[in-house]
Structures are given as C-alpha cells and as structure tokens.
Amino acid sequence: MRAGLNGLLTLMGLVLSGFAVVRLDFLSSPALLKIAAWLLLLGLVIVTVGPIEWRPISPLPVQIERATALMVIGFVFALAYPRHLLLVAFLLIGATAVLEFAQVLEPSRHGRWLDLAVKVFGASVGLTIGYGFERLRKRRA
Numbered sequence: 001m002r003a004g005l006n007g008l009l010t011l012m013g014l015v016l017s018g019f020a021v022v023r024l025d026f027l028s029s030p031a032l033l034k035i036a037a038w039l040l041l042l043g044l045v046i047v048t049v050g051p052i053e054w055r056p057i058s059p060l061p062v063q064i065e066r067a068t069a070l071m072v073i074g075f076v077f078a079l080a081y082p083r084h085l086l087l088v089a090f091l092l093i094g095a096t097a098v099l100e101f102a103q104v105l106e107p108s109r110h111g112r113w114l115d116l117a118v119k120v121f122g123a124s125v126g127l128t129i130g131y132g133f134e135r136l137r138k139r140r141a
Helices: 002-022 024-028 030-049 062-080 082-105 113-140
Strands: none
Touching (some): 062 082, 082 113
16 A cells, blocks of 8 residues: 555656646646645645655655655745735645644654744745746746
8 A cells, every 4th residue: 555655646746747847838827836736735734644654755854855845835836826925825834833733643643843844944945936936937028
C-alpha cells in the first residue's frame, strides 16, 4: 500500500510539474492556477493528517521537504490570487497551524512547533516569490 501511494503521489507531482514546465501559459490562466492551488492544499491536508505511511518519501531532509512543499503551495496561491495576498497568507498560515495541531489526533503522527515554523517560513517564501513573479509579469505586459 505504501509503495503504491508513494508512487501515485510521485507521479502526480511529476505530471503537475511537467505540465507547468511544458505549458507556461498555465501560469497565465487564473482558473487553472486556482484549481492547482486548491488541489495542492488538498494534497497537503491528505499527507499531513493521514497515516504516516501516506507521506511521500524523498532523499531530502524532512524539514527541507516541508519548507519546499509549502513554498510551492504559497507560490501557486500567490499567482492564483494576486489581489488577495494578505488573505491568502492568513489562509496558508492558519491552515498550516491547524494541520500541524491536527497531527496530535493521529496516533502515528506528531505536531511540533519547529515543524510549524519551517512550514510557515516555506509558505512565506513561496508567497513572496509568487508576488514578485506576478509583479514582473505585469510590468512586462
């Protein structure tokens, strides 16, 4: 079960990243960006509060994985909702805090303050990069 789920999550990540790289107009479609942002957040919910076996495995240190995941989600949300950046920041930070504390309810998981700090940092960096990317794109348009 674990290998199958990890394979599926890896495949989904490759498909999404390949789609974004091959079709750069994906970044200009507000509807697709919004769908991608919410799907990424849903994926985060699933791997965060689900059993530990559902967590994707990579060769990276766990804290780097956490920061990178939230950075990507923050980046996509910033592009999807450029006029509502503060609201999106509150949403991501609030959702991250709720998910971290919800891990206490799952016997195979644990929520820690350090993990929350790393995730909030990643989300903040992603939002900042997304904001900068959006500003550059608007200047060139």
